[in-house]
Amino acid sequence: FSRLLAGSEGTLALTTEIKLNLVPLPSSNRALVCVHLDTVAESLKANLIALKFKPYSIELMDRTILELTRENIEQRKNRFFVKGSPGAILIVEFAERSMAEIGKKTEALEAALKKEKFGYHFPVVTGLQMDQVWDLRKAGLGILNNMPGDAKPVPVTEDTAVLPELLPQYIAEFEDILHKYGKEGVYYAHISTGELHIRPVLNLKNPKDVELFYEIGKESAGLVKKYRGSLSGEHGDGRLRGEFIPLMVGEKVYDLFKKIKKSWDPQNIFNPGKITDTPRMNTSLRYTPGQKTPEIRTYFDFSKDMGVVRATEKCNGTGLCRKSAVIGGTMCPSYMATRDEDKTTRARANILREFINRPGQKNPFDHDEIYRTLDLCLMCKGCKSECPSSVDMTKLKAEFLQHYYDAHGVPLRSRIIANISKVNQLGSLMPSAYNFVQQNKFLSGLSAKILGFAPQRKFPLLSKIPLDKWFRKNAKQFGNRAFPNGKVYLFNDEFTRFNDTDVGIKAIMLLTKLGYEVILPKHLESARTYLSKGLVKKAKAIANANIRLLKDKISEETPLVGIEPSAILTFRDEYPELADKNMRKAALRLAENSLMIDEFLEREINTGKIQIKQFTTAKRHIKLHGHCHQKSLASTSATLFVLGFPENYTVEEIPSGCCGMAGAFGYEKEHYDLSMKVGELVLFPAVRNSSKETIIAAPGTSCRHQIKDGTDRTALHPVEILYDALVETERMKSTL
Ligand code: SF4
Numbered sequence: 181f182s183r184l185l186a187g188s189e190g191t192l193a194l195t196t197e198i199k200l201n202l203v204p205l206p207s208s209n210r211a212l213v214c215v216h217l218d219t220v221a222e223s224l225k226a227n228l229i230a231l232k233f234k235p236y237s238i239e240l241m242d243r244t245i246l247e248l249t250r251e252n253i254e255q256r257k258n259r260f261f262v263k264g265s266p267g268a269i270l271i272v273e274f275a276e277r278s279m280a281e282i283g284k285k286t287e288a289l290e291a292a293l294k295k296e297k298f299g300y301h302f303p304v305v306t307g308l309q310m311d312q313v314w315d316l317r318k319a320g321l322g323i324l325n326n327m328p329g330d331a332k333p334v335p336v337t338e339d340t341a342v343l344p345e346l347l348p349q350y351i352a353e354f355e356d357i358l359h360k361y362g363k364e365g366v367y368y369a370h371i372s373t374g375e376l377h378i379r380p381v382l383n384l385k386n387p388k389d390v391e392l393f394y395e396i397g398k399e400s401a402g403l404v405k406k407y408r409g410s411l412s413g414e415h416g417d418g419r420l421r422g423e424f425i426p427l428m429v430g431e432k433v434y435d436l437f438k439k440i441k442k443s444w445d446p447q448n449i450f451n452p453g454k455i456t457d458t459p460r461m462n463t464s465l466r467y468t469p470g471q472k473t474p475e476i477r478t479y480f481d482f483s484k485d486m487g488v489v490r491a492t493e494k495c496n497g498t499g500l501c502r503k504s505a506v507i508g509g510t511m512c513p514s515y516m517a518t519r520d521e522d523k524t525t526r527a528r529a530n531i532l533r534e535f536i537n538r539p540g541q542k543n544p545f546d547h548d549e550i551y552r553t554l555d556l557c558l559m560c561k562g563c564k565s566e567c568p569s570s571v572d573m574t575k576l577k578a579e580f581l582q583h584y585y586d587a588h589g590v591p592l593r594s595r596i597i598a599n600i601s602k603v604n605q606l607g608s609l610m611p612s613a614y615n616f617v618q619q620n621k622f623l624s625g626l627s628a629k630i631l632g633f634a635p636q637r638k639f640p641l642l643s644k645i646p647l648d649k650w651f652r653k654n655a656k657q658f659g660n661r662a663f664p665n666g667k668v669y670l671f672n673d674e675f676t677r678f679n680d681t682d683v684g685i686k687a688i689m690l691l692t693k694l695g696y697e698v699i700l701p702k703h704l705e706s707a708r709t710y711l712s713k714g715l716v717k718k719a720k721a722i723a724n725a726n727i728r729l730l731k732d733k734i735s736e737e738t739p740l741v742g743i744e745p746s747a748i749l750t751f752r753d754e755y756p757e758l759a760d761k762n763m764r765k766a767a768l769r770l771a772e773n774s775l776m777i778d779e780f781l782e783r784e785i786n787t788g789k790i791q792i793k794q795f796t797t798a799k800r801h802i803k804l805h806g807h808c809h810q811k812s813l814a815s816t817s818a819t820l821f822v823l824g825f826p827e828n829y830t831v832e833e834i835p836s837g838c839c840g841m842a843g844a845f846g847y848e849k850e851h852y853d854l855s856m857k858v859g860e861l862v863l864f865p866a867v868r869n870s871s872k873e874t875i876i877a878a879p880g881t882s883c884r885h886q887i888k889d890g891t892d893r894t895a896l897h898p899v900e901i902l903y904d905a906l907v908e909t910e911r912m913k914s915t916l
């Protein structure tokens with residue numbers, strides 16, 4: 181029965197145990213030749229030439245997909261091998277007994293293709309970089325929903341397979357069908373087996389395209405039959421293609437299918453409506469045909485997605501946000517810790533889409549159901565880069581909260597967190613009194629209870645003096661030096677300014693000793709705390725003010741350098757989408773020249789301005805936990821690079837995602853348990869398993885607090901580690 185059951189798509193029985201026939205793994209000597217071609221039509225012919233060299237696999241990506249990967253933060257990093265704007269890339273994989281054999285084959289393949297005038301660039305990728313190429317290729321499916329507007333590449337002829345040698349004629353005829361209806365298609369995947377994923381670009385909100393959805397499906401089924409291929413070469417017929425099975429196998433065989441179904445599942449329990457008695461494929465779709473997309477006024481600029489509604493519609497449901505911590509990455513910590521569907525990015529995108537799509541609402545966001553589903557989103561930005569459709573739930577949640585608060589008012593706790601700089605400024609008039617309250621069990625417990633904070637947490641204490649005051653007091657020390665490496669503007673973020681002043685001082689001293697004139701320019705806080713609590717209107721005002729204050733000072737030569745990743749990256753991520761229209765250009769320029777301090781140091785090391793001899797030769801081992809915003813919007817590579825710069829410093833990255841604290845999220849009473857569960861996924865065990873001599877590095881202030889609370893280990897900011905690694909023993913005197 182196994183063949184019958186394997187093809188039954190769960191319509192006949194429930195499988196409790198499976199015995200698999202495995203095939204041996206291919207040789208580990210592998211390489212990819214990434215053949216750049218001008219058109220898909222060329223790639224179909226080039227595929228036949230490549231097949232003669234007996235590759236292990238050949239995969240295709242067309243121009244549409246390749247262009248969409250430019251817009252995805254995660255995939256942008258994987259485009260290193262792409263040259264120009266190819267119409268198609270064939271990824272030809274060789275697995276041979278030796279690399280020498282592979283070398284011969286790749287050369288021969290290139291020569292054979294060139295002889296037929298196919299291809300203009302043939303990079304050979306080996307080693308770990310092959311994973312990046314495959315990541316780019318695999319992202320293809322999800323990334324298609326990133327296409328702006330309502331017309332998207334839709335799965336209908338998704339899974340057809342014909343003999344590879346028939347592909348050129350088959351695809352030409354398929355294109356004729358599309359062109360007859362004035363449509364285009366997207367092509368990708370398993371070209372070597374003749375199984376191409378082809379998606380026509382249709383707008384399923386438009387009733388005409390919903391009809392075409394059916395027509396194209398039916399006509400392509402006829403075409404597949406003509407070429408004696410398979411309508412579902414890799415996946416299943418399911419709900420989408422079940423309707424065309426009688427056409428493919430004939431009524432007689434289809435009747436047999438129905439009889440089998442009836443005898444195995446007389447009560448129609450197993451996966452009903454698939455393969456047999458399938459309803460029409462263009463019914464029960466996500467959108468009602470003719471449905472209008474509401475235009476909703478937003479605080480963020482959503483023009484790139486053509487409005488906030490379409491930003492929620494980008495989720496295609498593939499469920500990559502349901503991955504476990506074992507697989508790695510940041511998205512989605514709330515799901516990783518709970519394994520509940522309603523804690524996924526997908527659930528959040530779905531609920532937003534469902535509610536805000538309803539016509540005629542005064543405030544489309546005013547729904548408690550949305551509030552509840554979004555509440556456990558940590559706003560870690562993991563989805564912004566890791567979701568193939570780039571669903572940006574951090575931005576969507578902030579936008580939602582502002583509208584929700586417009587209707588219900590802002591809760592006191594949120595006001596306090598958002599305005600924490602003002603609270604700290606007031607407290608810093610008498611830091612000892614403030615710290616006494618925070619350290620006194622009774623008083624801090626009482627205030628936590630009243631305000632709804634977790635009593636288990638220790639709140640960040642205030643430094644004796646804010647960083648800007650310290651800098652003014654010590655300005656003379658810094659003025660009497662030569663600055664051979666130019667000047668740098670240091671962003672005195674709200675956390676470093678009041679709570680982590682010692683980190684700020686070390687950053688100033690490190691930069692000064694390395695030959696930079698440090699300037700603390702006039703600016704406001706970053707607005708991070710306002711954004712994290714959904715006070716977007718206030719964040720917008722701050723963003724505009726900061727752009728005005730900094731736009732004429734900051735340039736490539738004199739960048740804005742930040743210590744706290746979540747604060748400085750606000751300039752890169754949110755400011756351009758918060759700025760008033762007339763400030764957008766300035767916001768983008770500022771974004772380009774706003775760097776995390778580790779990025780700045782890496783840049784300067786690479787230009788030779790900072791030298792290895794300026795650092796100790798002592799041995800140290802460091803484990804790094806990167807900030808989730810850093811991982812999403814930038815990378816940890818600069819941090820790893822600068823921490824490993826001293827001759828005998830070794831660094832390893834903890835494969836953690838979000839630490840779980842996520843700004844103030846983990847301080848909130850109802851979020852404490854989830855916050856700690858997220859920490860326990862990877863970060864806490866990795867820190868606990870580190871020797872005492874190992875230095876734990878974490879650039880994020882809330883990550884350092886989370887590490888302390890979860891493991892009782894003190895983590896350091898990378899600038900503290902680098903400052904301590906400077907050769908010069910005489911440290912600058914400070915008045916602290
Ligand atoms: S939100 Fe999740 S299901 Fe939706 S596209 Fe992104 S990864 Fe896929």
Ligand code: SF4
Pocket residue numbers: 510511512513514524525528556557558559560561562563564573574
């Ligand atoms: S921002 Fe983070 S927690 Fe929120 S949905 Fe995205 S990945 Fe999940």
